[in-house]
Amino acid sequence: MTSVTSPPECLLKPMVFPQKLMMGPGPSNCPPRVLNACAMPILGHLHPEFTKIMDEVKAGIKYMFQTQNEWTVCVSGTGHAAMEAACCNLLESGENTLVCCNGLWGERFSDMAERNGAVVQKIHKPMGEVFTLGDIEEVCVLSPDLYKNNKHNMPPKHWYIFKPVAHIYNCLLLVDSVAACGGVPMFMDKWEIDALYTGSQKVLSAPPGVSPISFSSRAKSKIQSRKTKVRSWYFDMNELSNYWGCDDGPRRYHHTGPINTVYALREGLARLADESSRLPCVSGVKVPDGVNWKDVSNYAMENYKVEIAGGLGAQAGKIWRIGVMGSNATPDNVKMVLRALGEAIKNVQRQK
Template identity: 60%
Template sequence: MTNRQICVIDDNFTKMSNVSLPPECLLKPMNFPHKVLMGPGPSNCPPRVLGASALPMLGPLHPEFTMIMDEVKAGIKYIFQTNNEWTVCVSGSGLAAMETACLNLLEPCDTALVGINGFWGERFADMVHRQGIDVKTIHRPTGEVFTLEEIEEALKKHKPTLLFLTHGESSGSTLQPLEGVGTLCHKYNCLLLVDSVAACGGVPMFMDKWEIDCLYIGAQKVLSAPPGASPISFSKRAKEKVKKRVSPIRSFNFDMNHLANYWACDGDVRRYHHTGPISCIYGIREGLAVLAEQGLEESWKKHKHCAELLYEGLEKIGLELLVKDKSIRNPCVTAVKVPDGVDWKAVIVYARKTYRVEIGAGLGALAGKVWRIGLMGYNCTPDNVRLVLRALEESLRMTRTAKL
């Protein structure tokens, strides 16, 4: 970095100041490729979502913006199938919503039971541990799910305050069955927290009917909106748990007492809490609108149909899925085993360079062992299934040839 003398002039005097030169990269136009994002997320945004994200800025308490917030809140209730009062967007990615749930629903005197069958259960267990809260775990291999019997046995043994389950485990491409789990948790005086970031909107979700106490997702998956505003909802039980805390919530930013007020969930006058990601709120509003126009049931059918086309195509080109049991496959994210002797990274690079198609790599324990193909929201079309299959088949053939 070089310096030069710059003459700074104001009404009173002139002085010399050494100021570094601006970086050259910022004096050039931004360069980025147009890719078809067929990994585990984010998804490509439809033009109307991108257009909404570019709308003029409003203030965090302007009446026009708070009306948009109310529309977003209604859309979240629809996609979650809930009537919960405490339904908001957290400013941040899905991880921020996970941390909001952790910080509000657990305090030092509590015990959390975490179902670990992939990366996201491990992440939540780590998050709880960092808060100094007792963590108990139950485990299944990545690519498998928990049974009601396993869950009940762990509830009896550990007597937890809260059970965490990942609905759509994107690292292992499983879909955890949730029916009956909430009822079981409440039988043992336990709250049920569910991460559905990589599933909700593409598969059936009935938050109230299934007695889920806290549910969160991200904007960038099935909703196909920019990451930065993450829906979360708290049941009446969960809300009471927050209200009856003995210790203060260890985050001002993620304190649901403040967020509920900012999102007009408490019947009080809205107060300024923080400047939310306004452009992201515009985007998620349009993502929810697209889903509402299509209808949840149609969205569920579309994701199932495209996933089945993908499974059939992968089998034809000789690839093997990680999850054998079709009933627990997550149609939104499919994990494909990397064949012996194949350079997983070379395949991804070839598909990216030749077709501008992004195929996801393995995550956590499955890094280098699987590819992950996402079919979510705007990207979930038969044409995109055919594109990713063609890119994958040619990538395998060409990288094997290059190796020989």
């Protein structure tokens, strides 16, 4: 008889859920309509009722991204999973990638690209500064062996930055819009973006766990003509696109989708379809000299149950990040944050 360790005591007590106002860069609060969808009965991952919901989700993403791309699906993971899916599908070993780094995510993408065997070229700007088309074109002109223009018909490279000089130099353009999409204008087709992804837990106010992604026909052709298999089986768009009904064949069982999270995302997208106005959704607020950002954030959480997040990477300690997104984007919430922030700063300064 094999002895069995006892069940853990901590699981015999209920969980506690304080109601917090999530005004950081995400996750944002989920409205009741979205949370209730999570609690709907489970369906099979290939049942017709569920594939209908998947089709509705695809329609919602196409609207959100303003695209007609056939390969518009969800990755069954959170925002970083979509980032990895974009990376591992587009890149093959030995291919060149130009990454424009002005913060943490450029560095992360470079890391992912290297894990996929790509040769990464980085250009840097301090956080808060943006790259102009001129900056990019300069790199292309200085490295004519890597970034030849269209007529030379080089194999495509990949850029992790906004705006398409890319296609002049026969590259593919990859854009991360995890925190912005849905809150700022986004025109994937018009702007000739080749790969675009976002998260569910930001502007869409759905729980994290499933992430919209779309590939242009150029990107699709590149992926379909790869010389090697995508390094990830889970994220392989050749299979994912079939499971999401993007081709004419019957849907094959690739993996079990995160069914209830897909319900919730569908409701988040439906809320977007109901709205017409959009607004910029994460603001950086400079931390005053001599103030410890964390003390202020802690004060706001302790006294107001309001989340105000700090900066990341080079901006750590220098800014707060305040998200006004999804169902949290109301005048009352903004007033509450301003009140908590003002009071917290005064209080922290008084204590010095």
